[in-house]
Amino acid sequence: MQNITKYVLFIVLALTTQFIQAQEANNSVRIKILKEQKDKITTEERDFLKTEVATILERLKNGEITEQKADSLKKAAARKRALNIENRTAILTNKISLLERNEKGYYANDEVISNEGISIAKNGTFVEIKSKENNQIKRYDRRTYNEIVVAIGLNNAIIKGEAFDDSPYKYLGSRFFELGWAWKTRVFKNTNFMRFKYGFSLQFNGLKPTDNRFFVQNGDVTSLEVFEGNLNKSKLNITNLVMPIHFEFGPSKKTVNNDTYFRYSTYNQFKFGIGGYAGFNIGTRQKLKYTIDGDKGKDKIKQGYNASDLVYGLSSYVAFGSAAVYVKYDLSPIFKDQAIKQNNISLGIRFDME
Structure with missing residues (x-):
């Protein structure tokens, strides 16, 4: 059922994109989507970090790792999430700048517009479907x-x-x-x-x-x-x-x-x-x-x-x-x-x- 829902959403977005192209709609619609994604990045990465830290503390509590190892893992996780925020934000900032200085209806050859985990390319063809579940942190041990x-x-x-x-x-x-x-x-x-x-x-x-x-x-x-x-x-x-x-x-x-x-x-x-x-x-x-x-x-x-x-x-x-x-x-x-x-x-x- 989830897969069917994803593909239905994809078709709706694909048709919407084709309509935008046909009417040469203003780039503001696409810029708005990118800004919404940019605003979510920090919150999303911090939530992932909390999950990772909780897993590390659970392993420490169970005696699977030492306190020194736990501190090392927490620092590594924090560095990774900080870099993720920096890189992901930079990518969207560059896309927004590209759209803001070009005429309406402009599409870069490699541009992909995404919303709610569904991605479509310039010609409306399918690129990727990626649900939020795919971004969740895996449990360290699943019994x-x-x-x-x-x-x-x-x-x-x-x-x-x-x-x-x-x-x-x-x-x-x-x-x-x-x-x-x-x-x-x-x-x-x-x-x-x-x-x-x-x-x-x-x-x-x-x-x-x-x-x-x-x-x-x-x-x-x-x-x-x-x-x-x-x-x-x-x-x-x-x-x-x-x-x-x-x-x-x-x-x-x-x-x-x-x-x-x-x-x-x-x-x-x-x-x-x-x-x-x-x-x-x-x-x-x-x-x-x-x-x-x-x-x-x-x-x-x-x-x-x-x-x-x-x-x-x-x-x-x-x-x-x-x-x-x-x-x-x-x-x-x-x-x-x-x-x-x-x-x-x-x-x-x-x-x-x-």
Whole structure:
């Protein structure tokens, strides 16, 4: 959304500039823009200096640097900001002088008119879009990151007293999908080998019965029964909202930018995560497509089917980069208070996208 807004602003300014050129408007409009920018320079650079000094004092407080080093860094930051003010002001002063002594509609070959971080050249062509965020001082140490989690794969159930090979659910037809948002926080101060990962996810677990059967709820009992016609599709979808929590282990690459900031990156690195999740069921629905005596039908039945209200389980993944092999197992039963206990199990591919 921010990028769209920037480009819309750019188009508006570009059209405005073309209109100014066509009408040979007075240079006063452009001079006004440059003077406004000049007035903001000192305040902007001083704000940046305050942020840098705050970061240095935080490092001193945490014992990462000595008091002598902190004083040296503060002096260096002050010198840099003072020179920035001097140089940036001089550039705008020269541009203003150039416009003031020339006729209206004058454009230097290399002149760029900027306002609110958007720049356009003489002919109205795009030069640069630079938001205020790009000028902000980076935090010296960033310990928490966020990412989108997407997982997809095969779904089935482990049934008490039965071998997995005898599952009443189709192996390839029963699938799961997970979509979530996660935060990842470095656990230790001076190493990124272990990270604490937490967030929330929507889990969609699907079960497709075999042998022309479908789910039937009779009071507190949920069972599989043979359909009277020909079932083209029979699928139970259980949707859960959960909070996954993992401890993630693995190497990372450390990048240091002088004394300004440092970052740890797990890009293209091996990762192993282990943990679990807990949440609650937010919906259960059965889809049926069938043929009875030559007539085709389709039903979507939204019903509880005695699915467990509270869900919790264990999960783990092994990854390289953003892709991982992912497994999760519900410790809570699929259907509560049943004579035979069934637990959902899933295996698939997971993507953690920063």
